[in-house]
Structures are given as C-alpha cells and as structure tokens.
Amino acid sequence: MTMNIHPELLSVVERFELPDELGFGETLAPVMCRLDYADGAWGEGQLLPYADISIDPSAKVLHFAQVVFEGLKAYRGEYAQIKLFRPHMNAARFNRSCARMLMPELPESLFIEGVSAVSACVAPLVPGLPGQSLYLRPLMFGTQPSLGLAPSDSFTFLVIASPSDALITGALRVVVERGMTRASTGGTGNVKASGNYGASLHSSMAATDSGFNQPLWLDAREQKYVEELSAMNFFAVIGGELHTPGTGGTILPGVTRDSVIALAGDLGIPVREGRIAIDTLLQQIRSKQCTEAFACGTAAVVAPISVIGEKDGAMYELPEVSGPVANRLRDELLDIQEGRTPDRFNWLYTAGM
Ligand SMILES: Cc1ncc(COP(=O)(O)O)c(C=O)c1O
Incomplete structure (x- = not known):
C-alpha cells in the first residue's frame, strides 16, 4: 500500500x-x-x-x-x-x-x-x-x-x-452469570463483532455493582459450561493440568489463549481443551483439586482470579491466587513481549512505515 x-x-x-x-x-x-x-x-x-x-x-x-x-x-x-x-x-x-x-x-x-x-x-x-x-x-x-x-x-x-x-494489576473477582448469555451457537460470539460487547455491558455493570470485577459467562444452550469473560479467555489448573474451554464456536479464539497454550506445552504443563462444567469446577475449588484460575487476553495479559462467586452470595475462593502456573505463564509471556528473553516462537513483528 x-x-x-x-x-x-x-x-x-x-x-x-x-x-x-x-x-x-x-x-x-x-x-x-x-x-x-x-x-x-x-x-x-x-x-x-x-x-x-x-x-x-x-x-x-x-x-x-x-x-x-x-x-x-x-x-x-x-x-x-x-x-x-x-x-x-x-x-x-x-x-x-x-x-x-x-x-x-x-x-x-x-x-x-x-x-x-x-x-x-x-x-x-x-x-x-x-x-x-x-x-x-x-x-x-x-x-x-x-x-x-x-x-x-x-x-x-x-x-x-x-x-x-x-489494564489489571490485582486479582479478579468474577461472578457466575446464570441469567443473561453472551453468545449462542450460530451467533457472533467467536468473532469480534462490536454488538457482542454492547450486549455484555448489562451483566458487567451488575457484576461491579455487587463487588465483582466481571461476569463469568456460561453456554447459552444449557447454562452449564464455562465459556469466558467479556474480553478474556478462561483457564483453570485442575489436578496439575491446565484446562480451558474449547473454541467450539461461541467463544473468541484469543491470541493470548493460543500463546498460553503454546507456552504451557513448551514448559511441559499438560493442557486440556474441552468443556468445563461450572458446578463441577466450583466443587473442585472447594476440594482444592482446582488450585488456580486465571483469565487472559491482550489487554489483561494473564490475570489471576481470586474468587468465583454466585449471585446468591456463595463464594469459592481459589486456593492459590497468582499461583505457580499463572505466574510462570504470565512471566514467560511478558518476557517475550517486552524483549527480556529470546522470541523463540517468532511472535514479534518489527513495526515500520
Ligand atoms: C470475548 C473475548 N474473549 C477473549 C479475548 C482475548 O483475546 P486476545 O487474547 O486475542 O486479546 C477477547 C479480547 O479480544 C475478547 O473480546
């Protein structure tokens, strides 16, 4: 051009x-x-x-x-x-x-x-x-x-x-959104159509009004499975493995998500992409089988989650906030982005006019 x-x-x-x-x-x-x-x-x-x-x-x-x-x-x-x-x-x-x-x-x-x-x-x-x-x-x-x-x-x-x-310096408090939904099968949830974001604002405001940072969206069909946050993908460390919802058409395939998966693979951390049932996850947090959860995206990089709450007041506190897996992945990613370690994945592109 x-x-x-x-x-x-x-x-x-x-x-x-x-x-x-x-x-x-x-x-x-x-x-x-x-x-x-x-x-x-x-x-x-x-x-x-x-x-x-x-x-x-x-x-x-x-x-x-x-x-x-x-x-x-x-x-x-x-x-x-x-x-x-x-x-x-x-x-x-x-x-x-x-x-x-x-x-x-x-x-x-x-x-x-x-x-x-x-x-x-x-x-x-x-x-x-x-x-x-x-x-x-x-x-x-x-x-x-x-x-x-x-x-x-x-x-x-x-x-x-x-x-x-x-964008984010502390840990996130997220609330399970069991009423409104962000994206449905066949809709526009897997692309960055601006309407997705306008439609998420109501839940976001309700979340902040009740002391949380963001809603945690569930699937629209069954309201059973974790999808993502309004502008971040979701990860949980369960039994030492990294779990994240699969990009089945209703969540945004994040660049950071892809990078975290690549880094985890490189660091020998097993990654499972697939359904995460919210009720099972909450029990796994209670039983400390799920040790960490975090959100990731361009703006937030890797942001630890300290608590997943329900609108009825139930709180599920993550055993480790900024735990070893989230911290390691965040540091590895930022070290590449900010040029402190070699760009071994060839992810950086030099800007020019
Ligand atoms: C809905 C949604 N999910 C996840 C992400 C994270 O994607 P990325 O890592 O490409 O910023 C974003 C940000 O663009 C988003 O809007």
Whole structure:
C-alpha cells in the first residue's frame, strides 16, 4: 500500500505530551490510519493526525451494528524498534469477523501496514516500563447512508492507538452469570463483532455493582459450561493440568489463549481443551483439586482470579491466587513481549512505515 502521510504528522507527534498517568485506553495517540472502501475496492491508506470523523446519521453502522474491531499491542521493550505481538493472528481474526458480518475482506498486508505504520509513527510515545505498551485498536464499519436493513456497500477502516499502562494489576473477582448469555451457537460470539460487547455491558455493570470485577459467562444452550469473560479467555489448573474451554464456536479464539497454550506445552504443563462444567469446577475449588484460575487476553495479559462467586452470595475462593502456573505463564509471556528473553516462537513483528 502507498500510505499518504499528512505533512504535519511528525510535528504533531513531536508536540504531543504524554500525561503522567496513562491509564489503559484513556490516552489516545495523536495519529490514526484510515482507508475507505467504495465501489468494491479499497482506496489509498492515509496516516493522519487523530481527529473527529464525520458520519452520516443514516450510516448503516449506527442502525445495524455492521462494525468489527481488533485489539493488539506494540512494545518498546528492550528493543530499539517497536515490536507488535502476533499481528497476523489479529489480521486473520479481523477478516473472520468481517466475513461473519458481511463486510469486505481487508487484505492481510493492509491490516499489517496500518498497525505497523501507526506504531512506527508514534514510536516516541510508546511507553517502556514493565506492563506498559501501545494498545492498537483497528476497526471497520459500514458507512453507506440508507435506512433499509441491508449490508452497507461502503466502509471505513481505522487504526487508532493508545499509549497505555497495564489494564489489571490485582486479582479478579468474577461472578457466575446464570441469567443473561453472551453468545449462542450460530451467533457472533467467536468473532469480534462490536454488538457482542454492547450486549455484555448489562451483566458487567451488575457484576461491579455487587463487588465483582466481571461476569463469568456460561453456554447459552444449557447454562452449564464455562465459556469466558467479556474480553478474556478462561483457564483453570485442575489436578496439575491446565484446562480451558474449547473454541467450539461461541467463544473468541484469543491470541493470548493460543500463546498460553503454546507456552504451557513448551514448559511441559499438560493442557486440556474441552468443556468445563461450572458446578463441577466450583466443587473442585472447594476440594482444592482446582488450585488456580486465571483469565487472559491482550489487554489483561494473564490475570489471576481470586474468587468465583454466585449471585446468591456463595463464594469459592481459589486456593492459590497468582499461583505457580499463572505466574510462570504470565512471566514467560511478558518476557517475550517486552524483549527480556529470546522470541523463540517468532511472535514479534518489527513495526515500520
Ligand atoms: C470475548 C473475548 N474473549 C477473549 C479475548 C482475548 O483475546 P486476545 O487474547 O486475542 O486479546 C477477547 C479480547 O479480544 C475478547 O473480546
């Protein structure tokens, strides 16, 4: 792709001052990448100063949620250059999301160039303390102005970015969601369709209102099996083995999940992918057969779970919080991401413009 670079972009980056407290996803980098799709083809990529965009009030996205997104990180780490973590996996998942929502494919090379160019352009603003990163948010939405229920024929792809602190520093308290569901068979739970997240907010707020951090979603059909958290996959250490729900179509195949499974295999920790019945799991926590549980995702990396609660007040405290397995996997993953150990899986991709 030939990327058109706005003439003032570099001075915009130079003038930008990072706040003392970055937060996660709160500080927006002053650069964005934009590509528009019309008449069946993608136009030229543009690297622009971050700014408002205009959208027609009848644009399809506002009425029918034809919008998908991704989340990935770039690290300053120990390297002179900025490194993206497994961006090709995000590109592939982005296109699976687009296909499910009847949106045009974005060639992998354009996705990679977009995230890479934004990262390279804001390189001076990528924070480098442990846990910090540049969080990248690629998204695509239907822009065709028309109120009829039909797919859009024009789209905008954007990449925005946020110099960020770690999202989660402590342990998570999660509550079993036995009422609402996040995703059903044949739905959109296995892709990053934005509607999934809007529909999860009600349970998330109820969870925080009752002293938890997040709901733990169960399958929609039987309300019996653990699925995931709203933006993280779920793992439990049971009898010394690592268990995680299989990606059977209703949970998001996480890049971090895949990385944790690869690392566990490498470290000789047995991994079982399959159904985890919630009631059995809770009993295994009580009997201390389940020693640890953790959530993982790009934003949170590996976040230990301290308690799984029920809405009726029952609490199941994990015997080990930040136990040996979660800690080992988290450290191994961060050491690769932040450049402290060799990238033995070839997961890092050097950003450039
Ligand atoms: C529903 C859901 N599950 C799991 C994850 C973790 O995926 P990843 O590790 O690719 O960030 C995410 C984050 O994108 C998510 O939105």
